[in-house]
Amino acid sequence: MKGSEAAPRDSSPLGIEIRPGPLGAEGGQPFPEAHEEMARMEKGRRIMRPSLMRLVPNALIVKLMRRMMGSPNKDIAKGRMATRHMAIPGPDGDVPVRIYTPEGEGLPILLYFHGGGWVGGTVDVVENIARGIADLARHIVINVDYRLAPEHKFPAGLEDCYAVLEWAAEHGRELGGDPMRIAVAGDSAGGNFATVCCLLAKERGGPAISHQVLIYPGVDMSGRFLEEHGPQEGAQGVELQGFLESVYVERPELLEDPRCSPWLARDVSFMPPALVMTAEYCFLRDQGEAYAMKLAAAGVPTRAIRYNGLNHAFLDKVGVWSYADQCIEDIASVLSGRSR
Numbered sequence: 001m002k003g004s005e006a007a008p009r010d011s012s013p014l015g016i017e018i019r020p021g022p023l024g025a026e027g028g029q030p031f032p033e034a035h036e037e038m039a040r041m042e043k044g045r046r047i048m049r050p051s052l053m054r055l056v057p058n059a060l061i062v063k064l065m066r067r068m069m070g071s072p073n074k075d076i077a078k079g080r081m082a083t084r085h086m087a088i089p090g091p092d093g094d095v096p097v098r099i100y101t102p103e104g105e106g107l108p109i110l111l112y113f114h115g116g117g118w119v120g121g122t123v124d125v126v127e128n129i130a131r132g133i134a135d136l137a138r139h140i141v142i143n144v145d146y147r148l149a150p151e152h153k154f155p156a157g158l159e160d161c162y163a164v165l166e167w168a169a170e171h172g173r174e175l176g177g178d179p180m181r182i183a184v185a186g187d188s189a190g191g192n193f194a195t196v197c198c199l200l201a202k203e204r205g206g207p208a209i210s211h212q213v214l215i216y217p218g219v220d221m222s223g224r225f226l227e228e229h230g231p232q233e234g235a236q237g238v239e240l241q242g243f244l245e246s247v248y249v250e251r252p253e254l255l256e257d258p259r260c261s262p263w264l265a266r267d268v269s270f271m272p273p274a275l276v277m278t279a280e281y282c283f284l285r286d287q288g289e290a291y292a293m294k295l296a297a298a299g300v301p302t303r304a305i306r307y308n309g310l311n312h313a314f315l316d317k318v319g320v321w322s323y324a325d326q327c328i329e330d331i332a333s334v335l336s337g338r339s340r
Contacts, residue, residue: 014293014304019326021280021309058150058247062119069116070125074319076328077128077135079103090163092156096145097164098123100134101176108181108210109172110139110335111197113161115188115215115313118248119149126187128318129328133185136332140177142168146193150247154260161193162200169207183211183272183335187315188284191217195262195271195291202270209272213331216282216312219291220263221248222256263291273301275334277327282312305330 082101087094101107112130114121123145134141146160165184172179186194191214198209219225221244245252249260258265276292278285285306292304307314310323318324332338 014289014296014302016278016289016292016304016306019305019307019323019330021307021323061243062150062247065117066120069120070122071313071316072320073125073128073317073324075128075131076319076325077131079135081131081134088164088167091159092147095147095160095164096123098127098130098143098145099175100131100141100143102134102138102140104138105176106178107176108137108139108183108335109168109175109177109179110134110137110141110183110185110213111161111165111168111194112141112143113146113184113186113190113193114143115186115190116148117218118154118157118189118192118244121148121189125316126190129187129315132318132325132328133331133335136328137335139183139335140172140175153247154249154254158193158196158200158259162197162206165197165201165207165209180208181210182207183213184209185211185213185215185331186217187215188218188313191215191288192219192260192262195219195274196259198271199258199262199265199268211273211275211335212271213275213277213334214288214291215277215315215327215331216279216284217276217288217291218284220261220287222261222264224256224261225263225287225290263287263294267298268295268300269298271295271298271300274303275331276302276304277330278304278306279310279312279314280306280308281310284312303334 080103084099086097086099088097112126114123114126123143126143130141130143133139142164144161144164146157148157168182169179184194184197194212195214198212201207201209244255249255254260256264274295276288278288289304292302296302307323315324315327318328
């Protein structure tokens with residue numbers, strides 16, 4: 001089903017679109033190919049158990065997590081595309097980026113921030129994701145290699161992303177792009193950075209952002225969402241909070257900073273139009289969908305899509321799972337203005 005076709009919706013005020021998995025729109029169980037991925041993530045979840053974290057050095061836990069991140073994927077781009085490797089001036093040294101440019105002049109620009117729990121992930125993992133979006137949406141895509149914790153704690157990685165946003169606004173024409181049409185996107189931790197860049201742009205009088213694409217984003221690291229809405233996310237959310245207190249921030253109270261937990265931002269009415277994408281078996285699903293409803297309630301044009309039968313990080317399987325390819329098509333449809 002193409003992204004522009006009618007899709008089932010849930011009964012929430014926002015009307016979340018439901019993308020049916022192979023078992024149908026009702027969901028209820030993961031599709032068979034997802035079981036291996038879910039088992040791998042369960043292994044990662046066990047690594048973050050507080051009882052284990054007290055015994056194992058954080059550096060070793062981070063090393064193990066980094067080894068488990070990413071999945072084999074394939075390039076789905078069909079058109080001709082140039083790839084440039086550049087170093088963008090950042091707040092504390094250069095920020096490496098890869099820039100994918102389809103044929104054409106004056107193309108919109110999209111910044112893509114990879115996921116990885118703020119401690120891992122690479123531009124290599126999302127290379128084919130970024131290329132697929134560039135090809136289907138006809139955007140210049142900048143794939144940002146931001147600094148990772150715990151070597152560089154909050155807000156180092158975020159400030160790298162924001163520096164690239166400012167650079168793109170200033171130098172977009174040199175890339176053959178349109179600096180007046182800049183969007184941000186990211187998966188998981190990268191989705192967090194994408195929406196927080198929108199907050200920072202407003203706060204600092206920075207570049208105008210045309211869209212934000214948030215793919216199973218982590219928007220509350222403080223634990224407040226679980227306190228307010230109950231344990232829909234189970235123990236994973238609690239373990240993630242404890243882990244981030246140890247490796248991502250210098251002080252636990254920083255997890256309540258809206259730059260870390262944008263769910264806690266008081267005013268989001270100024271935000272650019274949002275596409276929020278979640279997965280049925282993703283431990284961040286509930287907070288991502290609640291954030292979409294928060295944006296919509298504030299008057300932000302918001303579209304939310306849930307992919308049934310799928311788990312966190314399913315987009316890493318682009319070119320391998322048709323459901324990941326569908327997600328790329330949905331993103332391209334919104335960015336190119338083909339959707340409603």
